[in-house]
Amino acid sequence: MRQASPFFESGPAYPEHLGVAETSPQEPVPAPVFVDQSGLRSRLFRRLGWPVSVVGAILAAVMGGSLIGMQSDAPAMEIPPGPAYLPTSGPLPPFWP
């Protein structure tokens, strides 16, 4: 027994294999949900995604690097030998003997 008439009142996808054999291949088929036939969205994602990811990766590496490898040595500070003397400059009160 062949299915003669469509059983359903509506149904966009349904008739595809029942009684629409004559559909010409040129007729545009509605794209399934989400599918972007033009590929525009995909290109946009790639164009934006790569810089974002690369910048993200570099940032993560730099910030991560700033947490581990650093200069932990102090700068040089000269202290004169012998008893400490008083600096000749600086905000010293004038009454200093």
Place this chain on the structure above:
Amino acid sequence: MSRHQRRRQSLLRPRRLAAPPLRFFMPLSLLACLLVLLVLRGLATNEAFHDTRIATSVDKTTVPETLLKGGPVIDARGERNERPVSYRIPDRTAVLSFDDGPSPEWTPKILDVLAAHDIHAVFFVTGAMTTRHPELIRQIVAGGHEIGVHTFTHPDLAYQSEARISWELGQTQLALAGVAGIHSALFRPPYSSDASALDDWNYPVIKYVGSHGYLTAFIDRDTDDWKRPGVDAIVEAAMPRKPGAGELILLHDAGGDRTETLAALERIIDKLQGEGYRFGTISEALGATDANVRVEGYQLWAGKGFIWASRAAVLTLPVLVGLLAVVGFLNFGRFALMLVLAPLHARRSRRRDAWGAPVTEPVTVLVPAYNERECIANTLNSLASSDYPIEVIVVDDGSTDGTADIVEAMALPFVRLIRQANGGKSSALNTGIAAASYDIIVMMDGDTVFEPSTVRELVQPFGDRTIGAVAGNAKVGNRESLIGAWQHIEYVLGHNLDRRMYDMLNVIPTIPGAVGAFRKEALRRVGGMSDDTLAEDTDITMAVLCDGWRIVYAERARAWTEAPASLQQLWSQRYRWSYGSMQAMWKHRRAVTSRGPAGRFGRLGLPLVVMFGVVAPLLAPLVDMFLLYGVLFADAPITLASWGGFILLQAALSWYAFRLDGEKPLHLISLPVQQVVYRQLMYIVLLQSVITALTGGRLRWQKLRRTGEVAAPVEVRA
């Protein structure tokens, strides 16, 4: 959620593995950024690496006598590392030092007092405070004061490794370079007092720090101002033991209310100046070159980068915490909804007369089959022992493995076989629906096995005329393996709690392809199965709901299904499910603004499914990031304890679900492991399908959609 397993893709068209790496690289690099930001924020707020232990040692056997009795400034640099020397502050000289700052509330006030008297002091700052208050450091430096390093996180260094000490020093210098463009040669260990307090534990620290070029500055007079002993006591403690003796005075500009310190400071300065004292920094008092040295080039820019990143981290944290709160709210909200609604549902389903008079009229069982050679016989045999009158229609969707021949050879009297050219599951189901003799259609998969009572239990709700479809209870048969056990847990939780909850709200979003029943009238009104989406079961369920039918869950209608046994199969199944569900949600998005039953589903069911099914899993990696951060950098015991608490809560819920379903709770032992492997796999799959959806990429199996192909269904009486 259980659905039909389409083997056709994995057998005929192996999934291409050449997926663009971007879809993995981007989430990974963003997550890495997130984790680093969390650590930076944790450092700035002194939460990461926090250590509050304070060592107490008494032995001083290794400390030279000269140091114990010497001045407060100890030089163990360079060739002096073996025999450190100490310096005293010269007579009638006072060095004011402020520890633990800078603090936005008190440091500016202290700076004002110092400026009013035109004197310089030393601020021993922590890296964490420096990172949080860069402008204060700049003010201190601009005022001519000296900055000393007081470590980054303020731990007792006696407990820390050399690597950690080195890190504390370097990280603080980095912060200082970033905020003020300087490095400091001065160091003061946290929890230190005067040189006589040197002991066998902290002496090696001083020598180690000296080997890095730091001059350690202890104190002569400890005011104990942080204990807030009263202004008089602070002033008294700051006075020299011997009149006229030089002294290094310890005060604090952070760590609590410093009103007393501020008041005492004014009096200390007045009093000492009255006694002929002059005030200066340590380098001024020692006549040394500047302790703060400008840095250039790499050091400067690395520091600036660190400070910018830390500020960004502190600013982004509220956003992250907000998102985390969303996840928590969704998870706990779901748990709460389940806890309220599941018992109500369980009570309803115990009532045998819930749907009116028992349904006894025969029904059609539809079995779409595509290459189900291994399972189809079991499936049909299980239907043969059904205790309910049924007609079975097997629609062979162009199988290439002889499935149809097996069905034909079995020659079961109640089975009709329809062969059709391969057209996809939806078309196979539509073929079957068109051929069905009865008004109620039960749908099952070719790899599913029913119990004798499954069909009877499944169709009883149709006694209520408003019910358009019924969801059954799909169970995982192969639960011996770990991956099977995880899916078992997920199925029991998903069916018993989620679906009961959705049932009580009348918004069941999916009737599993493995076991479900529809009123033919409902199917006809919504136009049958559609192949717009990869999840035709979700699609049709939503359509039936939107059409105003009620959908309920029949927990006793059990169907045993074989869950994917390998990670790759599981991945591809879930990829399709999540992608398909999102397609279905998107397809029915207009329900949100519709009137009537569709609007009810659109405004209640859809948001719930989107929140629990998409938003919560998409934000789930955030939870793992916080977990990772908590365990590795912050308080591991507290983090693990709260995580354990969450797992316990989930285990309790799962146990309840298992009990409702009459399952042995044995399989729940794999729940903790499920949380650290399976859950991640699930959200990675979801993320991948979201990316595919956003980019509009065509999934491989979507190419199966045939257009303009002649498909003559051949009906054969088997």
